[in-house]
Amino acid sequence: MVELKNVCVTYESTGVEALSDVNLKVDDGEFAFAIGRSGAGKSTLIKLLLKELDANSGEVLVNGYNLTKMKKRKVPEFRRTIGVVFQDYRLIETMTVYENIAFVLRVIDAPMKLIRKRVPYVISLVGLQDKADSYPSELSGGEQQRCALARALVNDPALLIADEPTGNVDPELAYELIELLQGINACGTTILMVTHAHEMVRHFGGRIINISQGEVVFDEVIGGAEVEAE
Amino acid sequence: MKLSSFRYLVGQGFDNVWKNRVMAFASFCVLLVSLLLVGISVLFYININAVIGGIEDKNEVIIYLLDNTSDARIAEIGETLSKMENVSAVTLYSREEAFADLKESMDDYSQVFESLGDDNPLPDAYRIRINDISMMDETVAAAASLKDVEYVSAPDSFVELLTELRSVVAVIAIAIIGALLIVSMVIISNTTRASVFARRREISIMQSVGATKTFIRFPFFVEGMINGFMAGAVATLLTWFTYDSLVEMLGKFDMLSTIGLGSIIPYETIAIPVTLAYILFGSLIGAMGSVFSTRAHLKHKAVNM
Numbered sequence: 001m002v003e004l005k006n007v008c009v010t011y012e013s014t015g016v017e018a019l020s021d022v023n024l025k026v027d028d029g030e031f032a033f034a035i036g037r038s039g040a041g042k043s044t045l046i047k048l049l050l051k052e053l054d055a056n057s058g059e060v061l062v063n064g065y066n067l068t069k070m071k072k073r074k075v076p077e078f079r080r081t082i083g084v085v086f087q088d089y090r091l092i093e094t095m096t097v098y099e100n101i102a103f104v105l106r107v108i109d110a111p112m113k114l115i116r117k118r119v120p121y122v123i124s125l126v127g128l129q130d131k132a133d134s135y136p137s138e139l140s141g142g143e144q145q146r147c148a149l150a151r152a153l154v155n156d157p158a159l160l161i162a163d164e165p166t167g168n169v170d171p172e173l174a175y176e177l178i179e180l181l182q183g184i185n186a187c188g189t190t191i192l193m194v195t196h197a198h199e200m201v202r203h204f205g206g207r208i209i210n211i212s213q214g215e216v217v218f219d220e221v222i223g224g225a226e227v228e229a230e
Numbered sequence: 231m232k233l234s235s236f237r238y239l240v241g242q243g244f245d246n247v248w249k250n251r252v253m254a255f256a257s258f259c260v261l262l263v264s265l266l267l268v269g270i271s272v273l274f275y276i277n278i279n280a281v282i283g284g285i286e287d288k289n290e291v292i293i294y295l296l297d298n299t300s301d302a303r304i305a306e307i308g309e310t311l312s313k314m315e316n317v318s319a320v321t322l323y324s325r326e327e328a329f330a331d332l333k334e335s336m337d338d339y340s341q342v343f344e345s346l347g348d349d350n351p352l353p354d355a356y357r358i359r360i361n362d363i364s365m366m367d368e369t370v371a372a373a374a375s376l377k378d379v380e381y382v383s384a385p386d387s388f389v390e391l392l393t394e395l396r397s398v399v400a401v402i403a404i405a406i407i408g409a410l411l412i413v414s415m416v417i418i419s420n421t422t423r424a425s426v427f428a429r430r431r432e433i434s435i436m437q438s439v440g441a442t443k444t445f446i447r448f449p450f451f452v453e454g455m456i457n458g459f460m461a462g463a464v465a466t467l468l469t470w471f472t473y474d475s476l477v478e479m480l481g482k483f484d485m486l487s488t489i490g491l492g493s494i495i496p497y498e499t500i501a502i503p504v505t506l507a508y509i510l511f512g513s514l515i516g517a518m519g520s521v522f523s524t525r526a527h528l529k530h531k532a533v534n535m
Contacts, residue, residue, distance in 0.1 A: 050438065080440035090435045094249040107441045109232050151439070 002026040002049060002159065002192060007058030009044050009214075018044035020214040022058070026192055026207075028158070031185040033201045034194045036211035042194045045211065046163050049192070050084065051075050063158050080108055083152030083189075087164035089144040091136040091151070097123065098132045101151045108155065122150040126180065142173040149177070153184065160184065162193040166200065178204055231444070239445070243452020253425040254457055257516070260421045261461035262468075264414030265512055269469055269504070271410055275403035277494050282396050289363055291370060292323070292383040293356040299378045304354055307376055311358055316369045319359040328352045353380060364393050415515075422454065422519040426527045433527065443528055450520040458516020462509035469504065473497045 002025070009019040018041045026032050036042050047053045048060055051067050060067040063081040070078060091100050098119055105115045123132055126146035136144055145165060152160055162181065166174035178193075178200065185191045195201060201208060210218035231239075247254045293311070295304060304322070312320040329350045333343050360369050366384060374382045426433070436446045477494050497504075 076437075076440045076442045076445075078440075079438065084438055090431070090438065092432050092435055094246070094432070103436075104439045106235065106238055107436070107439055107445055109235050112234055155439075 001028050001061070001063065001190070003059075003061040004048075005059040005061075007048070007055045007060060009041075009048060009053065010056050018214050019048070019055070022211075022214070022216055024209065024216055024219070026190060028190055029185070029188055030207060031182065031191045032193070032207040032209055033204075034192060034209045034211060035196060035198060035201055037196065040211045041214040042196075042211055043163070044214075046161060046194055049161060050082065051078060076107075080104075080155060081158055083155060083157035083160040085145070085148045085152045085160070085162040085165045087167040089136070089148045089168075091144060091147055093136050096133050096135055097128055097139070097147050097150075100136070100147060101154050104151055104155050118154055122154045125153065126150045142169045142177075145169055145173075145177065146180075149180065153189075157189065159190045159192065162191065162195075164195055165193065166195060166197055171200075174200060175203075235445075239448040240452050242449040243456065246449055246453045247456050250425070250429065250453075253428055254453065257418075257421050257425055257454070257457045257519075258461050260417050261458055261512055261516055262465055264410075264418060264515075265461055265465040265508055266468060267410045268407060268414060268511075269465060269508060270472075271403065271407045273469070273473065273500075273504070275399070275407070276500070278399050278403070279396070280495050282392060282399070289360060289366075289385060291358050291360060291366075291373065291385075293358065293373050293376075293379055294381045294383070295354045295356070296378045296380045297353055299354060303378055307378060308356060310376060311356055311373065314358075314369060314372060316360045316362055316365045317358050318361050319357075321357045323355045323357050325350050325352045325354045328355065418515060418519045419523065422523040423526070426450065426520070426523040430527065433524070437528075443525075446528065447521055447524045450524045451517050454520025455513045455517035458512035458514065458519075459509060460512075461516065462512025465512065466505045466508045469508070470497060470501070 004022050004024040007019055007022045007024075008017065010017045022041075022045075034042055034045060044053070048055060048067070049062055051070060055068060058068070063078070065074070065078045065081075067078070092103065095103065101122060102115050102119045105118060110118075120129075120132070123129055126149055128143060128146055128150065131139060131143060131147075136147070139147065145168065149162075149165070152162075160181070165181075166177055169177065174197065181191055181193065182204070205223045207221045208218065209216060293307075295307065299307075308320055308322055311317055329352050332352065333340070336343075358373070360366060370382050370384045373379060433446055474497050477496060480494055
């Protein structure tokens with residue numbers, strides 16, 4: 001569950017108000033798209049949800065953690081409850097696909113038995129069985145994105161945040177990726193996908209949160225067909 | 231931390247040395263040069279001390295006794311001298327022995343000695359060697375205050391010169407070693423910082439998946455330790471080779487002993503402490519350098535990804 005209550009974020013260095021009195025709630029099991037133009041405040045929202053920056057005012061609650069009051073030493077523990085897929089994949093270049101994914105389980109001191117079972121499973125889920133021993137530099141953009149998705153899923157997170165996951169892949173792969181995310185959502189994982197690919201969002205429909213100039217200007221659930229009709 | 235995680239992180243440290251071999255090699259070279267600079271300076275200082283110590287060994291104080299001192303009293307004085315704290319050796323130099331030596335050294339003046347017949351004008355004396363030349367004055371005064379001692383001959387100005395020389399050498403050596411240590415630490419710190427900075431993306435990814443600071447730092451610690459260990463080992467070999475070559479060269483010409491100085495300490499006698507110092511300091515500096523740089527990076531870049 002994600003909840004923002006009257007959240008304001010202003011970057012001290014530039015004085016820019018990135019988020020202004022934002023109120024937002026994403027319930028468990030929901031699939032929500034956060035859309036908006038560049039500079040609208042989408043990236044700030046993600047940084048806020050990952051506790052990479054703090055709100056100047058208001059309250060941020062994620063997966064039962066109150067990020068506003070969270071102590072620094074609790075941050076790693078909190079981040080383990082979230083899976084994140086970044087636009088630029090953020091894979092460790094010196095690790096293979098298998099190692100990149102297993103790393104998340106290593107971090108939480110998972111038993112070897114679980115690692116040996118869980119990692120091949122998520123690798124097969126994203127269709128990278130043949131690339132398990134490849135390094136990120138040996139993969140295409142789509143494969144790297146799928147590897148990043150597998151890494152985000154391996155820990156069975158309650159919340160999956162996808163930051164422009166389709167930004168660096170071709171349209172066909174982008175649609176496949178969102179279908180994959182929908183399948184994951186169907187299994188109970190809450191998904192918040194940040195994107196500026198409005199066309200694609202219109203195609204799939206669902207809950208759409210439109211952010212503009214740091215404010216939530218639209219937040220409704222709409223079906224794909226309805227949007228087409230508009 | 232579980233044993234399996236510990237093993238994994240140690241393994242990661244070893245793997246990282248190879249995976250980041252360019253930066254690892256740069257750190258290794260900086261550590262090696264730093265260790266050699268400091269190590270050689272320390273060895274130089276130790277040897278300078280040994281060489282000066284060689285001169286000190288030759289220091290001798292002569293205690294002349296009054297004429298007609300009885301044999302029993304002479305023996306008593308000898309015993310008192312040998313019990314003195316700063317005295318390392320006591321040798322009786324009898325008037326007969328001294329007279330014979332004088333005759334031998336002044337062979338050209340044999341006629342003068344013949345005119346003296348059996349009349350020996352020289353007194354009995356004791357030759358003593360002292361441990362600490364900086365305490366020379368006190369020892370000489372104590373010897374001179376003994377009953378039946380006529381006069382004490384000590385190389386005062388020579389002692390002062392040696393004491394001064396040793397102090398100057400110590401100050402210069404400590405200053406140089408201190409400066410080298412600071413320079414080395416700055417260079418090592420910058421190199422490890424650069425190494426950590428080059429992997430900032432990797433670190434930020436680790437943070438984003440919930441890795442703790444310890445989990446992130448541990449492989450860097452191991453990596454730094456391995457680099458330091460290798461630098462220490464290579465520094466040992468290079469020092470050994472250079473030192474032995476130098477000792478062989480100086481030994482061949484017997485330069486130092488010819489001019490009355492002590493000799494260089496053979497490498498065999500200092501091999502173990504030198505090796506341990508290089509390897510321990512290398513490993514420690516390598517590991518701590520990595521840890522401090524990673525810590526500084528995590529502190530300043532904790533929230534930036």
